[in-house]
Amino acid sequence: MNKFLSILVCLVSFGPVAFTLTGCSPVSPPVAYHSLAGFDLAQNPTGTQGQLAILVGPVSVPDILKSSQIATGTTGGRYQLSEQHRWAGEVNRDFSRAVGEQLAGSLGTEQIAIFPMGQHLTATHQIIFDILTMEGDLGKEASLIVRWSLVEPQSKTVRITRRSAFSEKPSDDGYDAWVTAQRHNITRLSEEIAAAIKAAP
Numbered sequence: 001m002n003k004f005l006s007i008l009v010c011l012v013s014f015g016p017v018a019f020t021l022t023g024c025s026p027v028s029p030p031v032a033y034h035s036l037a038g039f040d041l042a043q044n045p046t047g048t049q050g051q052l053a054i055l056v057g058p059v060s061v062p063d064i065l066k067s068s069q070i071a072t073g074t075t076g077g078r079y080q081l082s083e084q085h086r087w088a089g090e091v092n093r094d095f096s097r098a099v100g101e102q103l104a105g106s107l108g109t110e111q112i113a114i115f116p117m118g119q120h121l122t123a124t125h126q127i128i129f130d131i132l133t134m135e136g137d138l139g140k141e142a143s144l145i146v147r148w149s150l151v152e153p154q155s156k157t158v159r160i161t162r163r164s165a166f167s168e169k170p171s172d173d174g175y176d177a178w179v180t181a182q183r184h185n186i187t188r189l190s191e192e193i194a195a196a197i198k199a200a201p
Helices: 002-024 091-107 175-199
Strands: 032-034 054-060 069-072 080-087 112-114 125-135 142-152 157-168
Touching: 032 175, 054 091, 069 175, 091 112, 091 125, 091 175, 125 175, 142 175, 157 175
Parallel strands: 032 080, 054 112, 054 125
Antiparallel strands: 069 080, 125 142, 142 157
């Protein structure tokens, strides 16, 4: 009987404590995942360029963009990494897919491959990227600076090397708006690349 009473006392004493700890523990907000790809495609206004075959990449990125957490801010070289807002995939791959989608629409070709998965494609053009910065403060600015080269894949001849900079003010101070602004920057970059490809001999 004494043993039974001891167990009962323990249950009565510790039960409310356990309930309180469980009931009051903070609940983490859900994580939102964002992508640079998957937006409306540009349309080719000058007809189909079906003979073009484009290899997109490789893409090099700063170390800060290798994190799955979205990094914003630039003041004094300091960034804020979000726990609740993350990239849906690797930024370099997502960036490549976004550019590839835009070029397919602008140039009227479905012969687009993302490096290094282009072994099956006899590419006529390759674009190599070095993302210098992709940053900006929420609600204030989304900026993108990229150095890119247009390369002849067979001879490895570099036809063009440019440094392109874009900036857009997000529509609000949320992460969705900031990522959307970066998508618009990528669209403008892709339009610049498409124009260079059309003008190339």
